[in-house]
Amino acid sequence: MSGILQDQGVCSEMVDLSQAFVFPPDQIVNQAFYDELAISMGRLVKDSQATVPVVTGYFGRIPGGLLARIGRGYTDLCASLLTIGLEAEELQVWKEVEGFYTADPRRVPNAKLLSSISPEEASELTFNGSEIIHFLAMGQAVRSKIPIRVKNVMNPSGAGTLVKPMESHSARTQFDRSIDFDSGQSKRPAAMTSKHDIVVVNVFSQERSLRPSFFMDVITVLGRWQLAIDLVCTSQVQLSMAIHSQAPAMVDADDDATIANPNLVEAIEQLRKIGTVKVLSKMAVISLVGKSMRCSSGTAGRVFTVLGDNDVKIQMIAQVRLEYHVWSRRGR
DSSP: OHHHHHHTTOOEEEEOOTTSOOOOTTOOOSHHHHHHHHHHHHHHHHHOOOSEEEEOSOOOOOTTOHHHHTOTTHHHHHHHHHHHHTTOSOEEEEESSOSOBSSOTTTOTTOOBOSEEOHHHHHHHHHTTOTTSOHHHHHHHHHTTOOEEEEETTBTTSOOEEEOOOSSTTOOOGGGGTSOOOTTOOSOOSEEEEEEEEEEEEEEOSSSSOOTTHHHHHHHHHHHTTOOOSEEEEOSSEEEEEEEOSSOOEEOTTOOEEOOOHHHHHHHHHHTTTSEEEEEEEEEEEEEEOGGGGGOOSHHHHHHHHHHHTTOOEEEEEEETTEEEEEEETTO
16 A cells, blocks of 8 residues: 555555564553553654555554454554554544444435434444444544544545534434434434344342342353353343354244354353353344433333334343343344
């Protein structure tokens, strides 16, 4: 890329970030680690005399492995850390989508592009299915109060979506003008997203109530098999967890799940030593996200009404911070 730019008369230089940071053997991947890495990246680029430096997305070995600790979105994280290290005014992320929508435009034809969205809403949408920006990259930029602009490589002139830290609680998103909710409702969500290939693992205590160590025992088993929990709900005798599985589960005629993920299979076997386990497969998590919902009422009721009118079976519902989550059978 640097060579192509030079052929076009642009003063460009390749900056190799693979040696941006020398990782000590006892290095812990925490916020201090990312802060040092950002400074080191910024220093390397600042040392370049080129008008347009071209950097590598790979920024060196990380304790525990780059893909294991960060995942495939490490190039987004690289861009975010570099923006912080350079003390840039804005981070532009160019993708093959226009930006954040009120819903997935591939599934909802009338979904509207959001011109702006709060960092908290963008982070929740990213984690819960709208994987436009890697959640770690989003978190680092938001922490440094750097605006993020999502642009489409196929439509450079498009406005995209601006993720900008709000200065006051009075700031509102474009959602108020783009979704046909009850006209009498002023506190509306920013967007809706969904995550499929969800397996719900229900662990029932063999005692009359959950003992204090029950939750810790379950989490320890899942951590041992490197399984992340998307959502969790508890009752007096039950712990229910939504786990995203890249290997979809199969279901027989009796609705018993045959799990394809070997780690999840082993975890379930160990969980059976803690309590009675019931697995629900082919599930989806529907998330309704919006800061304004903190001060609203009736959102859950409208969600139940819409899902009921469309014959969608609801398994559970949870409300946490900015969003409502509904676990339902996949396929609707």
